[in-house]
Amino acid sequence: MTDSIGRLSIVGFGLIGASLAASLKRAGFSGEIVAVTRSDASAQQALEQGLVDHAVADIASGINEADIVLLAVPMLAMRTVMKDIAPVLSPRTVLTDAGSVKQSFIEDARAVFGSLRNIVPGHPIAGRELSGMAAADDKLYQGRRVLLTPTEETDAAAIARVSALWTLAGASVECLQAAHHDRVLAATSHLPHVLAFTMVDTLATQQEVEEIFRYAAGGFRDFTRIASSDPVMWRDICLTNREAVLASMDAFGEHLQLLRTAIDTSDGAAIESILQRARDARDAYSAE
């Protein structure tokens, strides 16, 4: 299936794009990979890294003759990039992305292209707090899920091509509806990030900030690690998946208030019941 992909252009060559290039090369991908970067210096760096066959800062030449174009840029940059490529995008090129919010991507694509026939919205559930092409990891997608949210208009062959690409990179591909994706990811990914950012921000303003971080144990470090994620990427996720993120935050706020009341009234039975329910749920649903 990937034999039919002669050229893959990756627009936005950071951790996600560079890791895809690395994973594909490792798996023996036979096509050409082009990195489209923001600057000539980055293009030079991408070439020197040896993960791509070509690298350019000029988007029009970068997507020229591509069979698949993957957009790996922050959510709010998607529409601008689409406008840049629209005049030169071949009708046979499949456009996909690696963004964390899918309804927003679909709205952008509809606004810019009209037809969604060759548009395959995608989201690899993988990432690290590190960013940039230097953090490229050729095993980043191994055993991870990639969620595709094609619309009814999307061409089956286009879906199959994108799916084959991610499968070659080591991921397992699933399809679901964009609205459903955005709701589930708000809970499973966006809410935890919002909470981790908020907790670190809260602690950073406490008088004892240095001791707080000094006396932090393992759980705390795990908890706060995701607060080192890219602020622009996460700002865009909050803005483009606004309603689902707010709904998740509000559900969390209600549950936090329940626990707060139980603690405030020294209701040990209520506290224990909440903690036990959470522990049971985690143990029931989590693999490890």
Next chain:
Amino acid sequence: MTDSIGRLSIVGFGLIGASLAASLKRAGFSGEIVAVTRSDASAQQALEQGLVDHAVADIASGINEADIVLLAVPMLAMRTVMKDIAPVLSPRTVLTDAGSVKQSFIEDARAVFGSLRNIVPGHPIAGRELSGMAAADDKLYQGRRVLLTPTEETDAAAIARVSALWTLAGASVECLQAAHHDRVLAATSHLPHVLAFTMVDTLATQQEVEEIFRYAAGGFRDFTRIASSDPVMWRDICLTNREAVLASMDAFGEHLQLLRTAIDTSDGAAIESILQRARDARDAYSAE
């Protein structure tokens, strides 16, 4: 210094106590270690594990002739255990503990014993979500901190003995005031646990709970791991460090509300500024 410790009795032989025994044995501790368990069956299990020299379910005989008695039980069980040992505790025995809240331990000790001369409140900043003696880890305290919160009444020699014990187990020992400890730990440990428990509890009640956990990536698993911690232990921490925990929750709630408002009003600059501040703080204060 540990040469003067002929016998250490550990009351409550779970992960913390058994890991201390394992660490001391590994380091060549020359004294005897006695495990005081809740049942004869557990005593038998402790003996078979080979980490202790004696194991009994009878607390009076268990602490007999001990140079140091370490209480490693949930916070709300401390006073009951103290009352059990008070009639038989030798005036020369040093009493210490491994509890997460220090003012509560001191209040219990003062109420039961009157004098705090031989009382050394302690808190090893180490732990895992696993519990029970079977999870014993002879490297659990390696490079970790143990915080001691002696009062002005505490005998210097008693502090030195407890300090030597933890040092031999691989930890570095620091002293600070109990109230200060409780405030800092509320932020650095109790708040993250409360948030992790609450988040899992929130997600467990969502309609898409199975998918939420299925599509969870690394950051989520790190974040929720601590929600598998022992509910009774954490109920007791919430109750005994109630005011500091509530203050931390309220500070968090205010910061969450700031971010919620920024998202609700689509104020990208405000969102980015909060996320950037959090990231800067984490990068500045965290070692890794």
